[in-house]
Amino acid sequence: MVRVETLRELEHEVAVLIRRVRRVIGERARAVHPDLQPPSYLILAMVAEEGPLRASVLSETFDIDKGAISRQVKHLLDLGLLVADKDPSDARASLLSATDEARSRLADVVEHRRKYLDERLADWSDADLTTFVAELSRYNASLDRTDQGAP
Numbered sequence: 227m228v229r230v231e232t233l234r235e236l237e238h239e240v241a242v243l244i245r246r247v248r249r250v251i252g253e254r255a256r257a258v259h260p261d262l263q264p265p266s267y268l269i270l271a272m273v274a275e276e277g278p279l280r281a282s283v284l285s286e287t288f289d290i291d292k293g294a295i296s297r298q299v300k301h302l303l304d305l306g307l308l309v310a311d312k313d314p315s316d317a318r319a320s321l322l323s324a325t326d327e328a329r330s331r332l333a334d335v336v337e338h339r340r341k342y343l344d345e346r347l348a349d350w351s352d353a354d355l356t357t358f359v360a361e362l363s364r365y366n367a368s369l370d371r372t373d374q375g376a377p
Contacts, residue, residue: 254339258331259305266298270307274324274332280313281322307331 248264255267262270272287273279285295299322302308307328313319324332347355 250339254335257335257338258328259307261305262307263298263301266301269295269298270302270324270328271332273302273308273322274329278311278321278323280319282319284322 251264251267255262255264258267258270269284269288272284281292281295281299284290284299285292288295299308299310302322303310307325308322309325310320310322313321350358
């Protein structure tokens with residue numbers, strides 16, 4: 227019975243974390259550009275980190291239909307945060323890249339968030355923080371192995 231209650235507490239804490247992450251993504255999006263939508267922020271961050279990328283890769287990664295990705299990409303292009311260049315391996319396709327301005331704004335947001343986390347977790351020892359990160363990584367890896375089709 228203790229395990230069942232602990233799993234309930236885990237679900238509750240994960241729900242709190244999800245709500246916090248959603249709020250933070252909104253804040254980060256607005257910090258990058260006042261008109262940036264939270265879903266577009268996630269796409270921009272991925273393209274900045276892993277790009278240049280095709281829109282189809284974004285569609286697969288986020289498990290979002292190509293039409294929705296296309297709308298988000300257009301939004302990012304319109305804001306001047308992404309550029310689309312012809313794919314040299316397939317002239318029919320485009321490769322998306324973050325602009326220098328987008329990279330700079332994203333870097334500022336990440337730096338600000340790291341400082342915030344450092345301040346909020348100042349009473350955590352380095353060992354506590356390292357243990358938490360390791361256990362969170364273990365948790366995520368366990369779910370990655372079993373999440374196929376899980377509700």
